[in-house]
Amino acid sequence: MIKNALTRKNHKKAIIFTGLLSAIAWTQYLTMCATVHAADRVTIRYGFLEESTSVAELKKATETGQLPGSLQIYTSALSQEQRNWLVQGLKTRIPINVVTLDWLLNTQLGQTVINDIATVFDRRQDQSGVQAVRSGLILAASSPEGLSMLSFIAAYPSQTLRLNLPQVLTVARFLNIDFLQTQQFLLMHSPQSDRQKPSINIPFDPTQPGTQKLEISKLNLSDDKRKRNIIVDIYWSNPTNGENNIEKPLIVFSHSSSSAGTDLQYLAEHLASYGYVVAALQNPGSNFFTNKGKVGLNPQEFLALPQDVSFVLDELAKVNQNPNNSLQGKLTTNKVMFVGYSLGGTTALALAGGELQIASLKSSCEKNAGKLSDVQSFMCLARQLPQNNYQLQDQRVKQIVALKPASSLLFGETGLTKVKVPTLVFTASADHVTPSLTEQINGFNRIASPKWLAAAVGASHYSVVDPLVVNASLNTNNTPITSREVVGEKSADVRSYVKAITLAMAAQLTPDANKYNVFLTPEYAQFASTPLFPFRLIAPLHSINTTSKN
Numbered sequence: 268m269i270k271n272a273l274t275r276k277n278h279k280k281a282i283i284f285t286g287l288l289s290a291i292a293w294t295q296y297l298t299m300c301a302t303v304h305a306a307d308r309v310t311i312r313y314g315f316l317e318e319s320t321s322v323a324e325l326k327k328a329t330e331t332g333q334l335p336g337s338l339q340i341y342t343s344a345l346s347q348e349q350r351n352w353l354v355q356g357l358k359t360r361i362p363i364n365v366v367t368l369d370w371l372l373n374t375q376l377g378q379t380v381i382n383d384i385a386t387v388f389d390r391r392q393d394q395s396g397v398q399a400v401r402s403g404l405i406l407a408a409s410s411p412e413g414l415s416m417l418s419f420i421a422a423y424p425s426q427t428l429r430l431n432l433p434q435v436l437t438v439a440r441f442l443n444i445d446f447l448q449t450q451q452f453l454l455m456h457s458p459q460s461d462r463q464k465p466s467i468n469i470p471f472d473p474t475q476p477g478t479q480k481l482e483i484s485k486l487n488l489s490d491d492k493r494k495r496n497i498i499v500d501i502y503w504s505n506p507t508n509g510e511n512n513i514e515k516p517l518i519v520f521s522h523s524s525s526s527a528g529t530d531l532q533y534l535a536e537h538l539a540s541y542g543y544v545v546a547a548l549q550n551p552g553s554n555f556f557t558n559k560g561k562v563g564l565n566p567q568e569f570l571a572l573p574q575d576v577s578f579v580l581d582e583l584a585k586v587n588q589n590p591n592n593s594l595q596g597k598l599t600t601n602k603v604m605f606v607g608y609s610l611g612g613t614t615a616l617a618l619a620g621g622e623l624q625i626a627s628l629k630s631s632c633e634k635n636a637g638k639l640s641d642v643q644s645f646m647c648l649a650r651q652l653p654q655n656n657y658q659l660q661d662q663r664v665k666q667i668v669a670l671k672p673a674s675s676l677l678f679g680e681t682g683l684t685k686v687k688v689p690t691l692v693f694t695a696s697a698d699h700v701t702p703s704l705t706e707q708i709n710g711f712n713r714i715a716s717p718k719w720l721a722a723a724v725g726a727s728h729y730s731v732v733d734p735l736v737v738n739a740s741l742n743t744n745n746t747p748i749t750s751r752e753v754v755g756e757k758s759a760d761v762r763s764y765v766k767a768i769t770l771a772m773a774a775q776l777t778p779d780a781n782k783y784n785v786f787l788t789p790e791y792a793q794f795a796s797t798p799l800f801p802f803r804l805i806a807p808l809h810s811i812n813t814t815s816k817n
Contacts, residue, residue, distance in 0.1 A: 309420070310429045311338070322420055329358035329417060357416045365408040372401055375753065375799035376450070376697055376725030387434045399424050449696050449703040453724050453803050465790045473767040473786050474795075477541035479504035484594065488582045490575075497575055498549040499583075500528055502539040503597060516602045516665065516776040517583070519576060520547040523609030524564055524645075530608055531670075532733045537766045543773055544597050548579060550611075564610075566651040569623065569677070572614045573659040576605065580663055604773050605667045608731065609701060612672025612692075616710075619667045619686045623657040624679030625649060631676050642701050646676045664688065665776055668769050670731055673701045674710035683713040691719040691772050691787075693765065695726035697753070719787055721768050722803040723761045727751070730758035731765050760800045767795065768804070 310319040324335040332354050334342045342350065371377045381404075385397045406422035408414040420428070484501040518538055522530040528549040535545040552568040580600045587598040607615035617623065632639070632647035639647065666689040674683060692714075694707040701707070703722070711720045723730065729737055729752045737754040753761075771786035785791055792804035 307426050308428070310427065312429055312431055322417075325357060325417060325420065328354055359415060360412065361414045364413075365405060368408045368414065369405060371450070372404065373798060374725050374801060375757075379697075379725075379751065387431050388429060449708070450724070452704065452708065453696055453722050453801075465793050467785060467788075467790045467794060469785065469791070469794070470782060473770050473783070474763040476537060479506070479540050479542050481536055481539050482593075486582075486586070488579060490578050493571070493574070493578070495551050495571070495575065495578075497551055497579060498528070499579055500535075500547045500549070501594060502535040502545040502547070503594065504539050504542060506542060514777055515543050515599065516604045516773060517599045518543050518545045518604045518606060518773060519579070519664075520545060521572065521576065521605070521607040521611030521614050522548070522550060523611055526609075526732075527736060529736050530611075530732050531606070532735070533762060534606070534733075534766060534769060538770060538773060541770060541773075544594070544599075546579065546583060546598075548575060550575060564645070564648055566648045569613075569649045569652065570657060570659065572610070573617045573661070576614070576618060576664075577661045580661065601663055602776055603661075603664045604776060605664045606670070606769060607667070607672065608670040609672070609728070612669035612701075613674065613677060615667040615669040616672055616674060616678065616683065616686060616690075617657075617659040618661050618664045619688045619690060620658075620660040621674075621678050622682040622685045623649065623652075623659070623677055624655070624682045625652050625657070626655040627679035628676050631679075640702060640705070642673045642706060643676050646673055649677060658685070660685075666690065666772065668693065668772055669707075670765070671695060671698055671701045671707065671728060672710070673706045675705045678710065678713075681713075683710050684715065686714045689717045689772075689775065690714050691721060691768065693731070693768070694720065694722045695728065695730055695761070696722060696724045697726060698728045700728035719768075719772075720803075720805040721764075721792065723764065724801045724803065725753065726758060726761045726800060727753045729754050730761040758800075760797045764792075764795050764800075764802050767791075 308319050308321050309325065310317060318338055320335040320337040324337065328334050332351070334350055334353060342353075372381060381397055381400050385400050388396070388400075400423075403419050403423035404414065407418035410418050410422065412418055482503050482505070484503070486499045486501060488497045488499060489495075490497065518535075520528070520531055520535060522528050528547040531547070535547055538545050550568075550572055552565060552571055580603065583594075583598045584600040586592050586594050587596060587600060589595050605615045605618050607613070628647065629650040632643075632650050635643075668691045670693045672692065692707050692711050694703040696703055698706075708720070711718065732754065734755045737752070767786050771783040774780055774783035775787075787804065787806065789804050789806055792802040796802045
């Protein structure tokens with residue numbers, strides 16, 4: 268009856284959604300998250316349209332390669348290649364064992380993904396919801412054939428499973444290949460179970476504040492030559508207990524696009540409590556407030572941001588010599604650690620020697636038009652720059668901490684090989700703004716040692732941002748995991764870990780380096796892990812291999 272009533276308009280919609288459904292199936296084989304069909308019968312719903320098939324027919328399809336005729340309303344417009352993808356996606360085993368899967372499902376990321384998958388079911392017929400999804404995944408992974416879409420379908424504890432197609436598309440959009448490969452990659456780099464704390468000697472808790480009393484100063488610097496006004500917040504302290512702050516590096520912060528210099532205020536205060544001086548820039552071309560909330564970037568800002576840092580260092584060197592300034596003698600501008608978040612992290616890579624590759628950027632942007640992620644499209648703004656290569660290194664920057672930088676296109680294949688200073692890259696597995704695999708992990712491969720890759724499984728892009736800065740609207744509950752930001756009190760564990768590793772990196776430029784080395788080890792990452800946020804750290808000289816393993 269539904270087929271006879273199908274209008275041309277509805278048929279067109281069915282074709283569109285069928286093509287997307289095949290893409291979903293192709294994606295799912297890379298993850299533990301199975302799409303939705305039924306234990307005995309699968310019912311696909313879109314508005315008033317509804318078609319169903321049986322599990323037996325789906326199993327037969329994986330053997331014959333022919334999709335069930337009962338789903339012809341959706342599959343008739345598929346190409347043969349799309350049909351092959353759909354059949355392959357049904358039967359392909361997902362390379363994850365039941366022990367690892369059980370561990371993952373207990374993390375914040377796993378719990379949120381389960382909740383998201385549960386939203387695609389029509390729960391008028393099945394009230395088990397979230398628990399049913401978890402049970403189906405565990406039972407399927409325990410089966411002789413292992414976890415696959417089909418084994419999940421067969422194991423799902425419901426006789427009839429209804430699929431809300433628009434919601435499937437919403438969830439599946441974010442469970443993309445890069446996102447899923449990231450989870451697999453980070454799961455591989457676990458020296459032991461996160462439920463077992465390693466036996467290591469921790470001399471003190473680096474997440475707790477130091478003993479120095481915080482002072483905050485503000486400088487308003489004017490670069491007349493470039494017609495840029497740069498506000499700098501200085502976090503500092505007067506030495507106590509005989510500490511000599513002059514041995515410590517100056518730490519410079521740079522914030523993300525369309526944000527503010529207080530992005531990492533908690534981190535600046537933490538470092539200052541240990542006697543470090545932190546200079547947090549308000550980037551004039553990418554500041555939310557000075558640009559009145561305008562989102563976007565002038566292509567010249569990719570060059571101007573590193574140049575702003577060099578200008579500020581020049582000016583701070585003058586302040587350091589001024590006997591009338593309370594900061595006189597406290598600013599070691601010839602020994603700098605740069606900390607950048609998001610776009611600021613990209614700036615960090617450039618200051619450390621990373622070469623902007625505009626020619627390859629142009630080629631990639633043109634070749635992959637329509638296939639780029641949001642952040643890659645953002646990076647493509649730089650293709651308007653006139654030269655093919657830019658070297659923006661500042662020799663005063665002796666090491667960097669790049670928090671969730673974008674690097675996939677701007678530096679090309681060779682730009683990051685020019686980074687020569689010690690580099691710590693921090694990534695979050697559920698970051699949809701600067702996705703972990705494409706923007707941090709792959710780029711990290713190209714950087715020469717010494718280097719560290721630190722990761723928070725389940726954290727999102729804004730998890731490292733000061734809770735006072737994060738907009739409460741980011742933390743909504745009606746969007747999938749990779750667009751739902753884990754912020755505020757929910758991400759306190761992540762910020763604590765960032766405090767520890769950033770403090771340890773700063774200490775590498777002091778005589779106390781050996782005292783802090785333990786905090787830059789995989790064992791400490793394991794020690795600092797919490798049930799909701801497992802942390803990972805790949806130490807210097809460790810190779811990176813993004814090939815999924817069980």
